[in-house]
Amino acid sequence: MEVVNARTAFLSNYEVLSLLQELDSAALSAGTYVQLPANQRLIMTEARAYLTSKHVDAPLQTAQSVQHLTRGLAKFDLTKAEKLQIVNLMPTTMVVLYTIIEDFEYRFPSDSADGILSLVQESQALASSELATLHPVTSLGHDPGTDGLAELGKGKRKRRAGGEGEGEEQLFLPDEDTQADVVMQELGEVWAEDFDLPEEGDAEIDEVEE
Numbered sequence: 001m002e003v004v005n006a007r008t009a010f011l012s013n014y015e016v017l018s019l020l021q022e023l024d025s026a027a028l029s030a031g032t033y034v035q036l037p038a039n040q041r042l043i044m045t046e047a048r049a050y051l052t053s054k055h056v057d058a059p060l061q062t063a064q065s066v067q068h069l070t071r072g073l074a075k076f077d078l079t080k081a082e083k084l085q086i087v088n089l090m091p092t093t094m095v096v097l098y099t100i101i102e103d104f105e106y107r108f109p110s111d112s113a114d115g116i117l118s119l120v121q122e123s124q125a126l127a128s129s130e131l132a133t134l135h136p137v138t139s140l141g142h143d144p145g146t147d148g149l150a151e152l153g154k155g156k157r158k159r160r161a162g163g164e165g166e167g168e169e170q171l172f173l174p175d176e177d178t179q180a181d182v183v184m185q186e187l188g189e190v191w192a193e194d195f196d197l198p199e200e201g202d203a204e205i206d207e208v209e210e
Contacts, residue, residue, distance in 0.1 A: 010080055013058035013088045014066055017051040020044060057090045065127035072119040076112060090120050 023044075027034065036044075051058045066087060073083050082101050091097040094113055098104050104113065 010084050012066065012084060013051055013056060014061045016047060017058045020048050020051070057088070060124070060127055060131065061090075062127045062130045064130060065123045068126055069119055069123035072122075073116070076116065077107065086116065086120070090124065092117060092120060092124075 050056065069087060070083065073086060078086075078101065085100045086097075089096065089100060091100060094117070097113055097116060101107070
């Protein structure tokens with residue numbers, strides 16, 4: 001197998017999970033069964049299992065919370081890969097943050113770490129508030145949202161139908177006329193433009209060992 005176009009665009013865990021949920025919802029709405037290749041079915045199953053596991057933050061994020069975080073990170077001189085890792089890992093301690101950002105102590109003043117961690121905490125609080133509205137916990141303490149993560153996609157479609165989020169920018173915006181662009185249009189998520197600015201330091205990520 002050959003990689004034709006390596007890293008067409010950056011996708012966060014939240015975006016990938018949202019796409020899988022959209023595909024599931026579309027299949028259920030169509031009421032038809034499509035036979036997928038075995039390798040594609042395996043990848044989708046394993047990706048869904050990982051992204052919905054308890055140690056991944058994607059199910060606990062929303063478009064608004066990710067938007068808040070990424071726009072806040074724009075004021076820090078971070079690479080695209082570092083921003084993406086912060087969105088995916090949601091660090092809440094200095095130890096984790098220092099493993100994400102290379103040479104942190106040389107590149108940023110000492111108070112920058114507190115600023116980034118505060119942004120993460122604000123993003124988590126925003127997501128918790130929004131998810132609590134979508135999935136109120138019952139008197140038994142059971143959150144129905146954990147039984148059907150696809151319901152998050154339904155909530156987002158309702159908000160889109162109401163006209164919210166129009167005219168807002170996208171976060172991991174790929175090049176034009178790519179499949180990733182079609183995917184992002186279908187998701188209709190709210191992303192910031194600065195994530196796809198070219199950076200010399202990221203060129204090495206595209207290198208594939210032979």
